Amino acid sequence: MQTESDRRNFLKGAAVLLTEAGMIGNTFSADAKLASVPGDGLTLYVAEFICNTQFIDIPASTLSLGKKSFLDGLGLAISGSATELGDIVRKQIASLNIRSGPAIIIGTNSRTAPRFAAFANGIDIHADDYDDTQLAVAKDRVYGLLTHPTAPVLPSALAIGELTKANGKEVMLAYQIGVEVACKVAEAINPRHYQAGFHSTGTLGAIGSAAAAAKLLRLDVPTTIRALSIAASEAAGLRENFGTMTKPFHAGRAAESGVIAAQFAQGGWTAADKILEAPRGFFNAAGGGYDINAIQGKLGHPWTFDDPGISIKPFPCGSLNHPGMSEMQRLIKANNIKAKDVVRVRVGTNSNMPNALIHHRPTNELQAKFSMEFCMAILLLEGKAGLGQFTDEVVNRPDVKAMIEKVDFVVDPQAEAAGYDKMTTIIDIKLVDGRTISGKADFGKGSPADPMSYDEVAGKFLDNTDFAKFPHKKAESIIALVSKFEDIGNIEQLAKQLTK
Structure with a gap:
């Protein structure tokens, strides 16, 4: 024995x-010993925040910032519905013979069960990698570690909002709570989570989605704890799938997982009561540990939308490209740089950025979104980088491929020394006349350091809806509705405008 x-x-x-x-x-x-650990009671704290927070608790500044991301997400769901991904998803849902339901698939005339609507809308929002991004606080929290908060949370809030016939205040509150929970969990979990290969939008997004759904279903604290626990067990997503359709699948699955978790908990499904902090729980299993000081007592203090902020993308690609793209665009305009005059481009970043921008010679639009070389090349050739530039046809054009060969993407000691809490990007453009034009940026347009206004986000929204050939009159109505979202008596007012 x-x-x-x-x-x-x-x-x-x-x-x-x-x-x-x-x-x-x-x-x-x-x-x-698998017993009491530091942070005991953390899951309870998160559940109490979800259940006890009211609309009046949201500062005016947080509400205003949230509306921009909310509108941005709706526009991306509409443009995403017009992609090949959106079509595949709708066909899969149709194959389940669920012909009707209370929740819309945004940008279409289809309705289905809340879980499948959340799934489809989450994929569509993330389809073009054009959705908002959480920023980091701690020096060791590399930008890529954190998460795209709106893609998994907004679809959950909308789907359950339609199910419960919620008003605008209730849906916005649930959305704000879901984003806050996902972002603070992202701040807390060890950087190893992302560095080892987990896609945080798929993992942390499931927890944020569950928080939003639990709020709208009016779950009590014990039931909300179970919802969080179920969602944590569902959380998944691997970064090896970046540059493929499976990356946006992560966001859709996270949105759906949160809905499933909340509804199963509501139905009496049991789950562990310390899923975040337990030795075999989410933080330890998925990250090898966590910083309790980044989450305990920090939910809503401050709200993440206020500090450190959420970045809204001006370009439909990985956010790590954006400081360099913003600076390249500025250099091109300021110096009247022509593609034909470029001999060589050197782009230097910290060592974590190439860990995510892995496609150096992309062959399709999804890979191009994670290619610094393509992003620099297309700006030099066309001066812009929107949905019309991120297509398979453009990526494979001979002139694009030739320009990509002129771009060197390297780790730069200066950028490395700046720290991983920045996306420092250093650009040197060597021209045929012998000059070298140089620039440096830590942040891109749309970041809290250089934010987009509501009108600028509305402009992006209209570009996306026009790309999807969505009715312009309805698009303008959506912009107006979101601007005064707290006055909507029933979310169906917005839902009707979100259908073609």
Whole structure:
């Protein structure tokens, strides 16, 4: 019979072997007790925030910033519905023989069950990688670690809002709460989560989606805890799938997972009550640990929309490209740079950015969204980079491919020294006349450092709806409705405008 001493010696020996093999990075203790841990009660704290926060608790500045991201998400759902991804998703939903339901698939005349509407709308919002991005606080929280908050949370709030016939205040409150929860969880989890390959929009988004759904379903604290626990077990998404249709699938699945979690919890489904902080819970399993000081007592203090802020994208590609793209666009205009005059372009960043911008010679539009080389090349050739530039046809044009070969994407010591809480990008453009035009940017247009106004977001919204050939009159009505969203008596007023 194996003794306790034998068991401990076996576990210690196994830990040594695994560490030497590189399979685990932290010291393993066979004597670790799976009982009380620092942060005990964290899941309860999050659930209480979800249940107790009221619309009046949202500062006016937070509400105003949230409306911009809310409108942005709706426009992206409409443009995303016109993509190949949107078409595939609708066909899959149709194959389930669910012909009707209370929730709309934005940009279409289709209605379905809330979970499938959330799934489709989440995919559509993230389809072009044009959706908003959370910014980091801590120095070790690399920008890519965090999350796209609106793509998984907004579809959940809308779908459950339609189910419950909620008003504008209720839907906006749920959306704000879902974003806040997802973003603070993102701040807390160890950077290893993202660096090792998890796609945080798919993982953390499921928890944010569940928070929004739980609020609209008016779940009590114990039931909300179960909803969070179910969502944490559903959370998934791997960055190896960046540059493929499966990246936006993560956002859609996260939105759907939150709806499923809240509805199952409402129905009596059981789950663990310390899913965030437990030794075998989300933070430890998915991140190898967490910083409790980044979340305990921090929900709504301050709201993430206010500080450090949410960045809205002016370009339909990975946010890590944006400082460089904003600076390149500025340099082109300020110096009247022509593509034919460019000999070489050097783009230097910190070492974490190439970890996400992995497609150096893209062959399709999805890969191009994660290619610094393409983003620089297309701006030099056309001076702009919108939905019309991110197409397979453009990516494979001979002149684009030739320009890509002139772009060197490297790790720069100066950018590395600036820290991972910035997206420092250094550009040197060598011209045929012997000049070198240089520039540097830590942030891009649309970031809190250089924010887009509501009117500028509305302009992006109209560009996206025009791209999808969505009725212009309805698009303008949506802009007006979102601007005074708290006055809407029933979310159906907005839903009707979101259909073709």
